[in-house]
Amino acid sequence: MDAAQRKKLEETTRYDPSEVEGRIFAEWMEGGYFHPQAEGSPEENFSVAIPPPNVTGALHMGHALNGSIQDALVRMNRMRGRNALWILGTDHAGIATQAVVEKELRKEGKTRHDLGREAFVEKVWEWKAEYGSRIVEQYQRLGASCDYQRERFTLDEGYVRAVYRVFKVLFDKGYIYRDNYMVNWDPGSHSAISDLEVENREVEDVLYSIDYPVEDSDQVLTVATVRPETMLADTAVAVNPDDERYRDLVGKHCVLPLVGRRLPIIADEHVDIEFGTGALKITPGHDVNDFEIGRKHGLDELGVIGPDGRMSEEAGEYAGMTIAEAQTAIVAALREEGRIRAEEPYTHSVPFSHRSGERIEPLISLQWFCRMDELARPAIEVVERDEVRITPAQWKRVYLDWMREIRPWCISRQLWWGHRIPVWYCDACEETIVAETEPERCGACGGELRQEEDVLDTWFSSALWPFATLGWPDETPELRAFYPTSFLTTAREILFLWVARMIMTGLEFPGAIPFRDVYVHSVIQARDGRRMSKSLGTGIDPLEEIDVHGADALRFGLLAMSSTQDVRFSDAKVQQGRDLANKLWNASRLILLNTAEVEPAPRPTCVEDRWILSRLERTVASVTEKLEAYDFAHAVGEAYSFFWRDLCDWYLEIVKPRLYDGEEEVSATLLYALERVLGLLHPVMPFVTEEIWNYHPARDGHLAVHAFPVADESLLDAAAEEDVEGGIALTQRLRAWRDLAGVPAGATLAAVVDGVEPPSFVGRLSRFEFDGAGAEPVAAIGPVRVLPSEELDAEAVAARLEKRRAELRSEVERGERKLGNEGFVAKAPAEVVEEERLKLERYRNELEELA
């Protein structure tokens, strides 16, 4: 440490993260520590693929927690000397990104159609070039030690090759196919979306009962529906085959009101006899259930609602109306004909688009699908066999349940931004070509080719993330060194959307699991327990937290909050992190400015030295174990309490006289303890620990690549721990007694020791002189006999004594009761009974002394 450094340490009594973080991060980048060589095997190395944030994204609390977890593990393993790679990149996020750019266009009064596909896509790339790095910079603010030199994007050239290879292979295997099928149509994004992008919301609708006259009869069949507007596309009425009421009608026909079409009356088990009238109108073109019933019975599939969410030409006089308008008009027309038998409010759950927020229209359309059952089978097995371990364990079952009932995945989207599906059509000979690179002309007839208009679901490309980012399908050094990756963490909401699919594609393509461990972390809720969301205004900006409290504080706070269940954001935990950073700084100042010039090393000379070293090594072992078990809250909690309580509150106070004396042994021990604390906390609080490391005599390069502490078991000393903890407890009893006896805080009291001599620090830290003599003691606290003095308030002392007697009496009573219970003595384990006996004896003795 030079003079300038010493001056800075002496003067800076408060740690200021804003002055430190940018500088330290630049040093790490310059050192190239985050860019490991692609050497060694995946077993020797440590690698993590970041859940790629959307290019349109801004760092939110979920990213911050997710990043804090990954960085803690990546840094710990980097410090252990492993090649540690944290793969970084962004996701092109089809719908979201396209929507952002379309919104900008709208400000100019244009739509994407005004530009045309090519110009529009060009515009999105421009947008990406300008704003796409924002989220990456925000990860740097957090201190994330990602490999920024290997940044990837799901639409970069190499990545597109991976996507096209996968499409081609799956197509050739027959897993990918094109079909006219019922899909979730999102009128907001004008695209089909997958089942996983749909969320159900409770909605209050009106349930209409409508009379459908039975052909050649006076009878009517009353059906119940919340969507009368779809009746225009009805092609049957169904009843349950076991329904006595309608048995005779099955096989006959009804006449569709307003339209006049003949509808067969069919029987199907799906119909619930109890619900409504037990008769169900069947609209295969606009209802998922009806679609399936329709296919089963070979019914016509009519459509009256268009992709724009309005009534289509097929709706005749209702064409062009919105759905709501059509519903009003149709109900009015039915009412006029006297067909409405009943209307009642009805609350049910209805699908909405997760993306656009609009109500899903089930529509039949021509889409690309991927059959999932064959892909799922091995992905189920690796999780069943714990080759991919999912933590917490309850998510393993959720994963397996879902995978076992997996359904085909609709992978096409009617968007422009994304991987355009690598399929070409020849209009001349109707040939369909699937290829990894664009073919020049039709191979069959030489005709012109036209590429499929649709793009792939964004999750189709994300599913390849762990290996596509490493260069697959090429055999790259990165792939050899870092695949399978070690670890993946995410919130549970993308367990199916992403995690499951990566396992499936990983096994199918590189032929190995994509990661060994999946840790499903908490969802951080707003302070009031609501969801954090931009639209609700409940979001808390991690960057603001970093500005105010520092990245270390936020990282510590988030890890301290994290749990196996959802948690509310806690300002107190972030503040605890900030206070810890400050405490680290100040304790380090005390040590670094006062220690003698010695090599850091454990050099215990007395029981308290052996105690702190034992506690230190125990803490190193325990914190490491907890980090490796993804028990972050307890890991940081233990590190915190060791440092604050044991090291600062007790050890530093105990050794101050020796430290100020310039004693070499205690200097060496303190520097050793500090080095290990900095190393242990660096994965969680990288900035402050790195900054302090600058002043540490053991410094030889950055802490980011210094050795992570490994517990030294030879320093464990249970006897020293017991002795010193006894001394601490006695000190606390003495202090409490003083306080309650009304002794001024600064006064020193005279006392004698009767019995076992306590550790030497007890007297000083409790402000007692143990060498008094002569007078009759006025109180007994453990082995300490307090002698009379004018600082004592006789009344308070007497009150204190009486209070203690009462405590002891109740303790004795409790012990006697317990040991008097024959069942307890006979059936409880011997050591438990023995412990009770000893306690009772102790309390009886003390009570006797006080009598």
Add this chain to the structure above:
RNA sequence: GGGCGCGUAGCUCAGUGGGAGAGCGCUCGCUUCACACGCGAGAGGUCGCUGGUUCGAAACCAGCCGUGCCCACCA
């Protein structure tokens, strides 16, 4: 409809069979030469309710009440 979880100090949460814990907040006392983002001391809880198992239950079992999330094609 199925599944998972939660209900412990004023607040946010730990604690899974042997005497109720942490952080914050609160009260009292400290300008003690690292830190007031600090130091010392303290108050505060019939562990949702009711039964059961056990010598012993916050913890295990059953039921109930409250609350959150996920999955699901009953109009």
